[in-house]
Amino acid sequence: MDTTLNNFTIQVATVNGSGSQSANLVLLRSIFNMGIPCNGKNLFPSNIAGLPTWFTIRVDERGYACRRKDVDICVAMNENTIDADVNELAPGSVLIYNEALSYRPRREDLVVYPCPFTALAGKVTTEPKLKKLLTNMVYVGLLQELLGLDPVAVEQAVQKQFARKAKAVSLNLGALKEGVAFAREKLTKRDAFKVERRDLTAGKILIEGNAASALGALFGGCTVCAWYPITPSSSLPEAFIDLAGKHRHDKDGKATYAVIQAEDEIASLGMVLGAGWAGARAMTSTSGPGISLMTEFAGLAYFTETPGVVFDVQRAGPSTGLPTRTAQGDILKVACLSHGDTQHIVLMPASVEECFTFGMEAFDLADRFQTPVFVLTDLDLGMNVWMSDPFRYPEKPFDRGKVLSASDLERIGKFERYRDVDGDGIPYRTLPGNPHPLASWFARGSGHNEAAQYTEKPAEYKRKLERLARKFETAKSRVPAPIVKNGGDGEVGLLAYGTSHWAVLESCDQLAALGVKADYARLRALPLPDAVEQFLASHRRVYVVEQNQSGQMMALLRMHFPAHAGKLRSILHYDGMPLDAATVTEQIAACEKESAN
Amino acid sequence: MTTTPVAEATKANLNRAGLDKAAYKGSKSTLCAGCGHDAITNHIITAFYELGVEPQSVAKFSGIGCSSKTPAYFLSRSCGFNSVHGRMPAVATGALTANRQLIGVGVSGDGDSASIGLNHMCQIFRRNVRMLYIVENNGVYGLTKGQFSATADVGSRQKGGALNDYEPIDTCALAIELGCGYVARSFSGDGKQLVPLLKGALSHNGLAFIDVISPCVTFNNHDGSTKSYDFVKEHDIRLHELGFVPHYEEVSVEYDEGTTTRVDLPDGSYLTLKKLERTYDPFDKRSALSTLAASRASNELLTGLLFLDENRPTLDQRMKLTERPLIELTEADLRPGRAVLEEIMETYR
Numbered sequence: 016m017d018t019t020l021n022n023f024t025i026q027v028a029t030v031n032g033s034g035s036q037s038a039n040l041v042l043l044r045s046i047f048n049m050g051i052p053c054n055g056k057n058l059f060p061s062n063i064a065g066l067p068t069w070f071t072i073r074v075d076e077r078g079y080a081c082r083r084k085d086v087d088i089c090v091a092m093n094e095n096t097i098d099a100d101v102n103e104l105a106p107g108s109v110l111i112y113n114e115a116l117s118y119r120p121r122r123e124d125l126v127v128y129p130c131p132f133t134a135l136a137g138k139v140t141t142e143p144k145l146k147k148l149l150t151n152m153v154y155v156g157l158l159q160e161l162l163g164l165d166p167v168a169v170e171q172a173v174q175k176q177f178a179r180k181a182k183a184v185s186l187n188l189g190a191l192k193e194g195v196a197f198a199r200e201k202l203t204k205r206d207a208f209k210v211e212r213r214d215l216t217a218g219k220i221l222i223e224g225n226a227a228s229a230l231g232a233l234f235g236g237c238t239v240c241a242w243y244p245i246t247p248s249s250s251l252p253e254a255f256i257d258l259a260g261k262h263r264h265d266k267d268g269k270a271t272y273a274v275i276q277a278e279d280e281i282a283s284l285g286m287v288l289g290a291g292w293a294g295a296r297a298m299t300s301t302s303g304p305g306i307s308l309m310t311e312f313a314g315l316a317y318f319t320e321t322p323g324v325v326f327d328v329q330r331a332g333p334s335t336g337l338p339t340r341t342a343q344g345d346i347l348k349v350a351c352l353s354h355g356d357t358q359h360i361v362l363m364p365a366s367v368e369e370c371f372t373f374g375m376e377a378f379d380l381a382d383r384f385q386t387p388v389f390v391l392t393d394l395d396l397g398m399n400v401w402m403s404d405p406f407r408y409p410e411k412p413f414d415r416g417k418v419l420s421a422s423d424l425e426r427i428g429k430f431e432r433y434r435d436v437d438g439d440g441i442p443y444r445t446l447p448g449n450p451h452p453l454a455s456w457f458a459r460g461s462g463h464n465e466a467a468q469y470t471e472k473p474a475e476y477k478r479k480l481e482r483l484a485r486k487f488e489t490a491k492s493r494v495p496a497p498i499v500k501n502g503g504d505g506e507v508g509l510l511a512y513g514t515s516h517w518a519v520l521e522s523c524d525q526l527a528a529l530g531v532k533a534d535y536a537r538l539r540a541l542p543l544p545d546a547v548e549q550f551l552a553s554h555r556r557v558y559v560v561e562q563n564q565s566g567q568m569m570a571l572l573r574m575h576f577p578a579h580a581g582k583l584r585s586i587l588h589y590d591g592m593p594l595d596a597a598t599v600t601e602q603i604a605a606c607e608k609e610s611a612n
Numbered sequence: 613m614t615t616t617p618v619a620e621a622t623k624a625n626l627n628r629a630g631l632d633k634a635a636y637k638g639s640k641s642t643l644c645a646g647c648g649h650d651a652i653t654n655h656i657i658t659a660f661y662e663l664g665v666e667p668q669s670v671a672k673f674s675g676i677g678c679s680s681k682t683p684a685y686f687l688s689r690s691c692g693f694n695s696v697h698g699r700m701p702a703v704a705t706g707a708l709t710a711n712r713q714l715i716g717v718g719v720s721g722d723g724d725s726a727s728i729g730l731n732h733m734c735q736i737f738r739r740n741v742r743m744l745y746i747v748e749n750n751g752v753y754g755l756t757k758g759q760f761s762a763t764a765d766v767g768s769r770q771k772g773g774a775l776n777d778y779e780p781i782d783t784c785a786l787a788i789e790l791g792c793g794y795v796a797r798s799f800s801g802d803g804k805q806l807v808p809l810l811k812g813a814l815s816h817n818g819l820a821f822i823d824v825i826s827p828c829v830t831f832n833n834h835d836g837s838t839k840s841y842d843f844v845k846e847h848d849i850r851l852h853e854l855g856f857v858p859h860y861e862e863v864s865v866e867y868d869e870g871t872t873t874r875v876d877l878p879d880g881s882y883l884t885l886k887k888l889e890r891t892y893d894p895f896d897k898r899s900a901l902s903t904l905a906a907s908r909a910s911n912e913l914l915t916g917l918l919f920l921d922e923n924r925p926t927l928d929q930r931m932k933l934t935e936r937p938l939i940e941l942t943e944a945d946l947r948p949g950r951a952v953l954e955e956i957m958e959t960y961r
Contacts, residue, residue, distance in 0.1 A: 220960035230956065236946035238938040239710055241702075258956075262948045269934040271941055273709045275927075278735040282702035285695065285732075289706025292693055293671070293714070294939035296946075297706060311696050319693075405957040408950045413943045446939060447671040447691035447707065448714050454668065457684055459694040468639075469684070 019207040021051050021076035023087040025158070028100045029151070030093050032064025038151035039070040041172045041187075042158060043400060047221055048168035050213040052078045054221075055400040056593055061246070061339045067096045076213055080401065081517035082593040087208060090154050091118070092132070101125070109206045111157060113150070126206040128198075130157055135193040139186060149190040156194020161202070162210050166195075220405050224396035227367040228326055229254035230406065231374015232298055233262065236413055237324070239297035241275045241286035243305060246338045247394040248328040251300040280305035284312040284387075287323040291316075292458060294418065294446035296378045300326035303345050304334045306352065313387055314353025317483070319458040320433070320442065322381035322416070326374075326390045328397040331591045340591030341394035343513055347567035349389050350541055356480055358487050360494060361389045361541040365516035369539070370396065371406045373495065382416035384490055385444060393562070395514045395593040417443040421451040432456040432467040433479070440486030487542055494540035497547055502527065503534040507607070508554035510547075512538040512568060514593065515560045521596035522560075522603070529600070531607050533558075538568070543575055551579040556610065558603050564589040628664035628860065636661045638685040643678055648800035648826030649748050653685045655803045656717070656746075659810035660687060663858060671707055671714040675700040675729060678755055679721035679748035679826070687717075698729025701736035701745070705927070708741055711937040712928050715814065716743030723753045726762040726781045733783070737790035739927045740818045744810070747783055747821075748800070750828040751839035758831035769836030785904050787821045788897060788919045794820035795900075795919040799844050800827065805915060808856035808883060812917070815859070815877035818926045825913065844913060851892045851916030855884035878922055885917060894920045 025042070029035040036057070043055040053074045060066035073083050089104055091097045091112040098118070101110060106124035115133040136150040159169050170188065177183040228251050232240070240259075242252040252274065259272040277283040283299040290297035301309065306327050316323055329345045331337035351357050360380055362373040373390055381388040424430055424445070430453045433442045442465075445454040456467040463479070464470045502523055511519040516537050523535055536550045551557055551572070557579070559569040566585035573580040586602045588594045625632045636657045641650050660667070672692035674680035680700070683692045695703040700718050708716045725733045725747050736745065751764040760768075763783065764776045787795045794816040798806040806824065813820030825844050827833050833840045838847075852873075857865050859880030867874070867884050875883040875894070885894070893899055900919045907914045934941075 218961075220957055222960045226960075230953075234947050234953065236941075236943060238941060238946065239706060241706060262952055263946070265934040265936070265945075267934075268932075270932050271934050271938070271945055273931050273933055273938065275705065275709065275739075275931075277702065278731050281699060282705075282732055282735065285699045285702025286706035286709070288695070289673075289693065289703035289708070290710035290938075291706070292703070293707040293710035295706075295710035297710070312699065315696050405961075406953065408953050409947070413947075445691070446711075448669060448711055448937075448939075449691075450666070450668045452668070452689060455689050455691050457672075457692040457694065459684075460696065461694070 017207050018209050020209050020211055021074060021213065023074055023208045024083045024085065025072040025074070025088045025090065026086040027070045027090040027154070028093045028096050029068055029070070031060055031062050031066045031068040033151065034148035035068070035070065035092070035151040037176055038155050039072070040400070041152070041169070041176050042155050043072050044172035044175060044221065045159070045164050045169040046072070046074055046210060047216050047402065048171050049165050049210060050216045051076055051210060052080070052215050052402055054080050054402050056082055056395065057399060058592065059339050061337070067093050074210065076215060078215070079517070079521045079596070081521055082595045084595045084597060090158070091116070092151070092154070094118070109208065111154065128157070128161070128202050130154070130197060135197055136190055138193055139189040145186065149186060152187045152190035153194040156191040157198045159191065160195045160198035161204055161206070162208060164210060165212065216402065218405060220403055221400050222367050222403060223250065223398055223400055224364070224367050224370045224392050225251035225328065225398060226254045227370035227406070228374045228390065228392065228397070229258055231371045231377070232324070233258045234409055235375035235378040236296045237298050237378060238271065238295045239273050239287065239290035240299070241277045241283045241297070242299050243277050243280045243283050243301065245280070245302050245305050247330050247398045248300045248302045248305070248326065250398065251326055251328060280308040281312065284309040284323070284325065287325070288312060288316050288321045291322040291381070292319070292447070296382070298324040298326065300328065302328050302330045302338070306345055306349060310353050313359070314355060314357050315460045316387040317353060317357045317359070318460050320385040320444070321387070321458070322385050323387045324377040324381050324390065325387055326392065329391060329393040337591045339394065341514070341562065341593055342589065342591065343393055343515065343562040344567070346391060346563070347570055349391060350571055358542065359387060359389055360384060360490055361391055362495065363391050363512045363539055364396065365513055365537060367396070367401045367403045368406060375409055376495070379414040380490070380493065383414050383493065384441060384486060385416060386486070391513065393514055399593075417441060419443050419445050421449055421454065424449070424451040424453045430454065431465045433463065434465040435482050435485070439489045440482050440484070441489065491542045491544050494542065494544065496544050497536045497538050497550065499546070499550060500535045503532040505553055506555050507531060507533040508550060508557040509533050509535040509560060510538060510550070510557055510568070510572070511535070511560040515562055518594040518596045518599050519560050522599035525596055525600040526603060529604055531604060541571070543571070547572070548576050548579070551576055551582065555582060556584060557582055558584050558586050558606070560586040560599055562588050562594055627661055629666050631661070631667070633657065633661045635689060636667060636687055638688040641685045642681065644830050646829040647678070648750065648828070649679055649682050650685070651800040651803070652746070652748055652806070652824055652826055653682050655806045656686050656810060658803065659807050659814070662807070663811055663814060665715060665814070669713065669715050671716055673700045673704040673707070673716065673718040675720050675724035677721040677724050677753070679719055680724060682719050682748070683717070698724050698727070699732055700724065701729065701732040704743055705736060705739065705741050708743055709927065709933070709938070711939045712742070712933060713937050716741070718743055718745045720745070720747050722747060722749045722751060722761040722763040726783055730762070730781070734786060734790055736819060737787050737792040737821070740791065740793065740924050742818055742926045742928065743820070744813045745819055745821045747823045748826040749783070749823050749839070750826050750832055751837070752828050752832040754828050754831055765838040768838040771831055771834055782904060782908065783823050784821070784918055785901060788900050791924060792821050792919070793818045793921040793924045796822045796917050797825070797915050798822060799825045799848055799915055801841065801844070802848070802915065805850060805854050808854040809917065811856040811858070812877060812881070812883045815879045815881040817878040817922060818924055847911060847913045849912050849914050850888055851890065851914055852888055853886040854916065855886070857882050857884065875917070875920060883917065892916070894918060
């Protein structure tokens with residue numbers, strides 16, 4: 016039998032609330048500890064307990080990190096989904112199932128390993144709740160034996176997962192041993208999947224995007240965090256609370272940060288604006304429905320020119336839609352969130368590392384441009400576990416922007432809040448509490464002139480809008496530039512942003528194997544820098560890959576670069592699941608075939 | 613900074629901050645002549661001037677509506693933030709958290725606070741943010757030309773005759789219920805009562821809420837209105853005669869202990885409450901609430917200090933916030949060192 020080494024997918028099907036997450040993370044970390052690149056995705060329902068949930072692990076020593084739709088090894092622990100789970104398996108796949116379920120194998124074309132998981136867990140404990148939890152660890156033991164996982168690597172993962180709590184470690188190791196022993200004594204390996212130690216993960220980390228964004232906020236100097244709970248965003252401010260609680264105190268032990276759980280997302284952004292206006296680095300974190308509620312304040316921030324950072328961990332659908340499924344469906348709305356003419360700076364990290372660096376950068380940009388800055392991630396990036404190089408310590412000092420102190424005012428002798436003194440569209444500001452008699456000004460969303468005085472004069476309002484546009488133009492050269500990967504001959508270009516990156520990376524290789532050579536530009540921010548237009552100009556066909564149904568980034572590209580609108584093609588994915596490479600490759604290959612004919 | 617020499621003749625008008633009253637004024641009001649809000653603006657100017665508050669240490673906040681325009685009409689040397697409809701409490705909470713040395717003054721209206729922003733008002737009571745929160749209450753939406761607000765009394769009539777039959781929201785009762793530690797009601801035309809209440813509010817450690825009945829001369833000053841000048845004058849029952857003695861006053865003020873209660877405030881200032889017709893205890897939450905309920909039933913407008921509790925922790929205190937304003941913290945204070953990042957990275961390996 017052929018061996019498939021360090022390249023396969025595992026999908027564990029369980030019931031939400033059954034405690035499988037710990038076991039799945041142990042499995043993931045065991046493979047990681049063996050030096051093999053891997054990542055895990057939790058495909059979970061909007062539910063506390065009872066509904067089906069799946070955890071997928073992709074092991075790939077080539078480093079491909081996007082989801083793979085096909086399942087090589089299925090661990091079926093859920094009575095309610097096992098029939099469907101089994102039906103979806105390709106011939107030759109492995110099925111491991113819990114014999115306590117009523118399922119009896121019907122397919123001849125699978126490698127099937129039945130296992131009495133529940134009974135084996137019962138040998139470790141008789142306490143029902145604990146037994147349910149430990150059942151999950153038994154399948155980790157079974158897989159350890161079948162896949163050839165290094166017992167030391169697995170034990171380290173157990174120690175880490177249970178934070179060295181002796182009793183939990185001992186119970187879980189007990190359950191693990193039952194799985195190993197069963198596989199050794201009762202099963203004969205009949206499948207091809209194996210792992211073999213490599214040295215590809217040394218020094219690397221496994222982290223969720225929301226935790227990485229929170230780290231960005233911590234090292235970016237955020238002092239005020241106002242938020243309202245919403246999936247899939249909540250774990251970001253919660254990580255910030257945890258980090259700040261550990262690392263942000265003065266010499267007397269008092270907090271050098273403030274976290275306020277607001278009454279709603281409206282108040283969250285209102286608090287951020289108040290804090291930003293007063294001179295603090297402030298943030299909120301939300302998802303699509305929260306963004307909708309923040310709309311009015313986003314416009315006020317834009318027109319009063321108040322800094323603030325908004326993380327939007329995107330999800331699919333409206334409030335009762337698919338809150339636990341991923342999408343890139345907010346980009347068009349966020350790009351010009353609010354009423355009237357508004358355009359926002361938007362950062363679009365693709366990796367956990369960029370969650371960290373953009374998380375810091377967002378505060379610099381907000382202060383520099385005196386405007387709200389949106390950091391758009393998604394559920395796939397925010398809540399799933401990604402492998403990454405360790406985050407590098409920031410070398411760039413804070414950029415607090417154009418803030419005038421009392422001594423600055425004394426030296427300059429005059430102050431007009433909204434005067435474009437430097438010609439870059441960015442005015443100077445003072446902070447409330449500045450003791451200089453010239454310092455005061457009145458922030459208002461309504462019409463105001465350069466001296467921040469109320470006005471309804473057409474010429475003054477027009478000048479204000481034009482200066483804001485100039486400021487947005489200045490931002491083009493300050494936001495993260497696109498990253499271009501050359502591989503083509505000027506015929507075909509691919510554009511993507513955020514988590515679509517990982518599927519496109521793999522797809523580029525798949526397309527090359529099919530004879531389609533493409534260049535790839537990854538967009539990282541709005542406003543779209545000039546390099547984007549150059550990329551469009553230098554290709555005959557450009558495929559815009561995104562995770563929404565309406566081609567939102569393509570709409571923005573068409574709006575900003577109408578001369579190139581005709582060469583843009585949409586490659587879309589919008590079923591709520593993370594994007595996979597095959598979906599991209601198949602659509603592009605089909606379009607290319609059509610172009611060739 | 614340069615100081616202009618002041619002529620001896622005018623020195624008498626300077627307060628302890630060395631400023632005359634004009635330094636506390638703002639731009640010219642654009643409200644209707646006779647608007648109650650303009651009277652409140654003047655009382656605010658008087659209170660801040662007499663207390664000798666440094667205007668630059670004040671931050672003004674408002675939402676949207678006639679009342680929310682008024683922060684532009686007082687304390688022009690203070691920064692201000694005219695925000696969106698109903699959300700003033702959120703903006704003020706953020707700003708005052710970011711800089712705990714600012715003296716916060718929020719001005720809102722009955723539409724702003726009792727309808728679109730009701731949630732935010734209730735939540736700021738719970739949080740006990742250290743600031744003065746004034747509602748200029750006229751029972752109507754003025755800028756949109758006279759619709760009823762949520763504080764309009766049952767049975768009151770619009771200018772065109774339409775009857776309000778919805779229960780009013782009593783913002784003071786809500787404030788007391790939700791744990792606000794300084795709750796007062798007054799009338800725009802009663803500076804003798806309102807100025808000491810404003811001064812007392814600025815000495816309070818926490819949220820000080822004052823609902824000020826402020827007649828709208830254009831849309832709600834007719835017969836049948838319960839927020840007209842005539843109606844308020846007829847139904848106003850002052851709970852006590854108020855006096856305020858600031859902490860920096862060296863002379864002691866004589867008062868009759870038999871009829872006057874001294875109410876000490878955290879900064880050493882105190883209010884004097886001289887008994888009028890009725891006995892009223894502003895320290896008893898239950899009796900304050902039942903007295904307010906009874907007054908509504910009997911169509912009385914009770915004004916004065918309704919409730920006081922100086923023992924509630926503020927938001928800053930609950931968060932154990934550092935004494936230095938957060939905005940003064942530098943990169944050295946805020947960005948953890950290399951070792952911390954490395955230690956955190958290790959937890960993810």
